[in-house]
Amino acid sequence: MRDLISEIWSTLRQNKLRTTLTGMAVSWGIVIIIVLIGTGNGLMNALMNNTSDEVQKTISVYPGMTSKAYNGIKEGTSMRFTDRDLVFSEQFSNKVDRASGNLEFSDTLSLGTETVTSEIYGVDPLIKDIWRVRIVSGRFINKSDLRDRSKHIVIDQNVATQLLGDDQDFSKLLGRFINVGNIPFKVIGINEAEEQSWGHWSYIPYTTAKTMRTDGAWLNRITLEFNGLEAKAENEAFENAYKKAINTFHGFDPEDTRTTYLQNSFLSNQEVSKAIRIMRTALWILGFLTLLSGIVGVSNIMLITVKERIHEFGIRKALGAKPMSIMKLIVVESVAITAFFGYIGMVIGMIADYFLDKTIGSHPMDIGFMQMYIFKDIGVGFDVALKATLLLIVAGTIAGIIPAWKGARVRPIEALRAER
């Protein structure tokens, strides 16, 4: 191997300029691949809101209105969910593990003289995953909060900053009591608020919210945690059956589809991951095509090299070089060029990703009514770097094989007779 490397080194030194120019085509190809995949990842990360964990299978049920008169009930009658619907939903099918509700209202939060109006969401702990609430300090509502009807509240950074005054670190609010209306709540967690530019969202346990709304407010949403239902068709059949059953339960037309709106996290996750898969494949193909032009360049140069070295190969053959050893010489040279320059390209590509992440990846874009991240965490993982390296070696081999075969095939007398 050492001999082979020193052989290749000495021949590469012969043609420094040509080797470098050829290599740059490969470097460029790899830079393109890494930047494309890196920004593609950034786009997808932003799309998935940076949460790639497996989300619990849930169906969110939102109330609607009847779309036609039925059995004495007028068109336009609102669906109103109560705790009875939670019990009904849990008993509806053994596929439903649990049903929980959301109770939402708005109120004034106050600390001393500072006040903020916020939406108050009485929620179940599982909402954290469904809404992808990101806690920056403290924790979210948990099961014991729910059980104990704790007066605990999770507020967002903006609310915290406004309550404390601008120059204060929001995390100082953790553990302190603020008033919701006139009831004191302990701040147990602070969540990131960057995704929405206005509107304040605070979370309290569902059970606590219920005690505050004795006037009998309706549930804004029911969340069903379910099991099984792997296929899309199964999910749809389940959803239809559920709609019919709950319509019947409320005395509505079973066939009325407007009374409830269902959102299936499992199915929408599937859709998103399908879109991401397609996007990722498309990016690889684009990158690969770019790399291909680099490979063709290397292959061409290797062909010229072989032609120039035909006399030398003749000498080597006369001295006892087997076709295989000539072939190896050329292929390894080709792999060496692609791997070396490809590696350089990979490093440049990763640096480019790093700068992109620090610029467009770190600043939300203003799209008029709100700010949002188009890119998030631009960059490639170790696995992509590894795949790209493998791709390079394969590419180098492919680029070398045709020239190598030509070099190995030429008969020694013809090679010796060749012009030098």
Place this chain on the structure above:
Amino acid sequence: MLIELKDVNKTYFGAQPLHVLKGINLGIERGEFVSIMGASGSGKSTLLNILGILDNYDSGEYKIDGKLIRDLSEAKAAEYRNKMIGFIFQSYNLIGFKTAVENVELPLFYQGISRHKRHTMAMEYLERLGLKDWAGHYPNEMSGGQKQRVAIARALVTKPDIILADEPTGALDSKTSVEIMDLLKDLNEKDKLTIIVVTHESGVANYTNKIIHIKDGVIGQIEENRAHDSVKFGSEGPLK
């Protein structure tokens, strides 16, 4: 008999088929120093290529040390060339980007000999040919005579059965030509090497002990030349 050719025929098929070797019969014993002489177009180069297993022949038999050389795969032919034949070319055929010692090492590399041992062996032969101090030089830093001596070292380093020299003095001046021929003669006498020189110069042929004349693809006269008087020295100049 080290080399045995029986009725060897070779035709080049082109637009006009060319029957270059028309039934060559030839035997060369181990330790002989012979020359094959002929004008250009006589078939001597083709014969040399066949002897060197660089080319195939159409019919007949060619045996080296009893081994039939026919229809070999490229890899097998390369192996035989490496082990049995040492080549000396008119144009030296050294590899330009390798130093003298690396050039001499090359056939040993193809035998799979270790780096260190290869170097030692190559240095040994360079020293014998008086080129020890030139081991690290590249061919373009050497004179024609030095280059040819590197090539001879390279041909000798594998201890082959046969040394094939194709116009070994063709690119050298007459003084250096004499030196190279003396060297080959010496190798034959002292090391009992079998040397076949292909040439069109009678002065070169006169150094050998046997001169085989080839004309129009057939062996003509085979001349014993122990006395080295086949051509009066100086009748065509010392060698040219």
